[in-house]
Amino acid sequence: MLFYGFIIVGLVTVASTCAIIFLLDKRQNDAKIINMAGMQRALSQKITKNIYVSQLNESKPNVLSEDAKQFMLVHNAFLNGDTALNISKLENKEADSILNTINVYQKNIYHLATLSKSQIPSSNELNALKIWEGKFLAGMDEIVHRLELDASNKIKKIQYFSTVLGFATLTFSIILFVFFIKPIFSGVKTLNEEKKMQKDRLKSILENTPNAIWSVDTNFVLLAHNSAFTDFLRDTHTKPIGIGESLEAEIPMQSKKQYYKAFNGQSFRRDIALTNVDGNVIHSELYFNPIYNQKGEVTGCSIYKNDITERVRIFENLKKSEESLKEAQEIGNIGNWDFDVESERIIWSNQLYKVFGQDEETFKTDFENLLSIIHPDDRQAFQDDVTMCLERKKEHDIIYRVISKEKEIRYVHGKGIAFFKEDGTPFRMIGTTQNVTEREEIKQKLIAQYNELQNFVYIISHNVRSPIATLQALTYIFDEKNTEVNSQVIENIRTTVNALDQTIIDLNTALNLQDISELDFTQVDLKGVLSDIELLMAKQISESKAKIITDLSEAPTLPGIKSYYTNILYNLINNAISYRSEKRTPIIKISTRKNEAGEFVIRVSDNGMGMNLNNEKRKKIFDMYGRLSGKTQGKGMGLYLVKTQVSVMNGSINVESKPDEGSIFTINLKNKTLSELLVTS
Template sequence: MQHKHVLIHNKVEIVEDREDAVWAMDENYRLTAFNLSFKKRMEQDGWTMVERGMDLKEVYKAGKFFGPCDKGCQQALQLFPTTSRLTHDENGRLHVHEFTFQPFMDTEGDVKGCCIWQKDITREEENKERLLESQLRYREAQEITDFGHWNWDLREDKIQWSNQLFRMFEREPGEFNTTFDATVKIVHPEDRQVLIDDVDRCIKENKIHDMVFRVLLDNGTIRYMHQKGRPYYDENGMPYRMSGTTQDVTKDVLANQQIVEQNHELQNFVRIISHNLRGPISNLLMLSKIYEWGKDEMNDDILKKIELTTEALDQTIKDLHLSLSLKSADKEMFREVLLKDVMKDVDGLLSEEIIKNRATVNTDFSGAEAIFGTKSYVVNIFYNLILNAINYSKEDVPPIIQVNSEQSIDSVVLKFTDNGIGMELTPEKERKIFDMYGRLSGATEGKGFGLYLVKTQVEAMDGKIEVTSEKGVGTTFTITFAKTALT
């Protein structure tokens, strides 16, 4: 038995440098071995004389840190290894400690004592709580945004679905066999082969899988899914799994379809109305031309107002037609447009305005020499933005307009900066500037149709336009186009 105690003592000394408290006792609760952490813990609880042979029954019954040991040791001495936990306040912070009780026996199988190992598992428990909370938040996010994640074992053809995916596809976990073939059968028949081909292509070429397809549920409902994923390869370059996400975008797709239908209806309405108005407008304008002016001053005044109103209505119809034609631009006709050629045309169109207002237009196209689009659109964009800068110049201050081009990996940026009157620009004002007949201010003449056309033409070439302005300093219009192979 003495040999057994020495062996236990040696094993306890092996963990001497650990923060875990490790000790052993015989069947009479006499301390037979311990490490330094156990001694320190005992001293913290008020036990100053810690030595082999001391009776641990009083320590356990004191009910402080070592409270769980009374019951745990009893079970271990009855050949029942066990584990218990203690939540303990240390310096105002709760710590979780785990106690493991293991019986030790002699060669004949008789219990001769118990070994106890205490560990501070606070960090592990906090990590578990954070992980559980993170998983809960992730599940909530999936439910709110209608998306789920999946992982496909290509070798076993087994796909792991998140719970949200089962809900989205209206399948029951455990009942639905989540293989690729079974999943494809849920896809709308017209979209199945497209999905299969895209997945095959992504795996063969190591590309991102990104597509929208329809699924046909058992009750006949059609839903639109946006799926993204990517393949993974082993050290031999063989694909072994693919993972990604699937999001239900039915509401967005249907909403977009409704918007497209409404736009078509609106365009048809505008065409019909404008067609029906063209005849009466032409007749009114013709009558004003054959009217004998100068015989009756009152009639002359009335007819002049009718003529001006009719001309304004005629121009409005033309503006609507132009707007519709821009939004239905044929992108197959887009070509490389050199910016220096655009400026030659604009200089000719604005030569009188530039001279009359003593304006200076500086250009620097070293950052990007060309964009991809339609030259007539680009000319109109330059024309309206430069004319806009001249019209909104400060009184008695010659306008200076700077036009620059820049480019990054995926975009080309044009900037039109002036030293004009500027304005206090709120998000609402910025939106209204680009509305049809919107204007920077009411201080100048004009219908304000120019900036609407600029925005329409920029968007027709897949670009976007933004404006910044400071009152008394000037205004900058920034246009961003996607960069193409030609630019």
């Protein structure tokens, strides 16, 4: 871009300069013509005077014929141009027209001036000579005037082009500075700052690691180190050594060989065992790496020390307890494994083949084959857990399903830890896997039964309370003496009882989700659902004077389970009324639509008290017993049930809220087929 900018300004400069030079050349030519026009004017006067003198003396002056030739030569140069005189033809149309007009007077004067001695001009010619001279002089004056005006215009054009050129150059210079030069300076400044930040980060990394790091040149002079290296020297009875001092005297001959090996360009790892000042044996692994200069020459080496005492202790304990472990594995139906990350080979204990239900002779124990016997639905979760262990150094702990060679599904519980090199690269994992099939099956049955019981109890508590309250209110209205009122009351009781009966039927359906079939999955009319809810909540709506505004035009019906939609909207409306603001009439807006992703969206908003939500609180209100506020008597189950039922219908629910403004609940339901919903469930 910068190159093209220079090209553009160069072209503008050249073009403007050429235009200026062209105008200057024209101006110079016009100046010559104006100068010669003055000479031509004086010459015409001289010739006229000499013609009169020749008539009085009856002899022609010698200069008359020479002046006449010069007079004609210049006049022809004006008409046609003359290279000898370095004059171009007049380009001013007005001046050229005047020159053609006075051409006849010039020729008449020239004619009289070039008559031979024997030829005598007539009296008429002599009388007209003065007139011809006057008109010729007037014409030449007008030509000079026109040329001077043209020259003035050319000077203005030169000034214009000079101004344009200067402005363009200034503008380009400003643009060049703002958009190119200034960013370059800023970039250089940013690079310097980034370089400093990188240096600070590197220093922070070196100082924050508990492992000793140091580097030396080929003469064993200490170049750099962190504080952990100083601690390492103190723990091993070595005197303190500063940067620029030699380590050679402190390094045993056997260890020097390792340094020389690195000086020869080799990177390697070595395990050592040293006794510290407390008399404890410290096991460490040292990583040697050569340091190169820009020419590729080795100038020293860096050493990274990692304390592996705990690891060695674990290995030793494992070795001592190997036989005991084998017996314990058989009793606990548990096996252990050792995973080589780089080769992806896994060593299994004998018992582990029995845990996985595989043949010890035929099954190849590598990571790929292990994945092949894991249940497809659990395979990704297992891979993610292993990745977390290797990349984030988290403990491997997961329960997953495997398929034995007899196609039997078993639940197993895997636990393990990973080991890393000094550069953070994982190279090994070890752990155990236990057969927990019986325990998991019992656990899942208990959880399923517990969840069904909890849902039943709390849904009954939420969805039956309002109809009962309505029935209670109707009994108070009942008047034995007023037949007309009693008829309306009995009709309302009948309607409420029917709605209550339908609610119980729907709840029974909701608690048996595992029995859903295509016949149970229907297009639910939300308008009808809302009508039922308004009837169930007639008392709350009336007492709170709440206004419910609906817009179901974009999606009047949604696929799913009617009882779930009833419970979801019931709880959201009930919350909006329960947490209404005392400052204003409750307004509840319910709308449906279909978003760009093809999902159905239900939006329920209110102008109630609102909540001051953060991420933790936003999540907590959907938990079991989660409470929006301490100002009401609710058990905190409503939103938990809402979230559970939305999830069952393959959806999600989110909430946004501001104190004293209100809340907005947004439900997104994926537009899937029944089969997809059942698989998700």
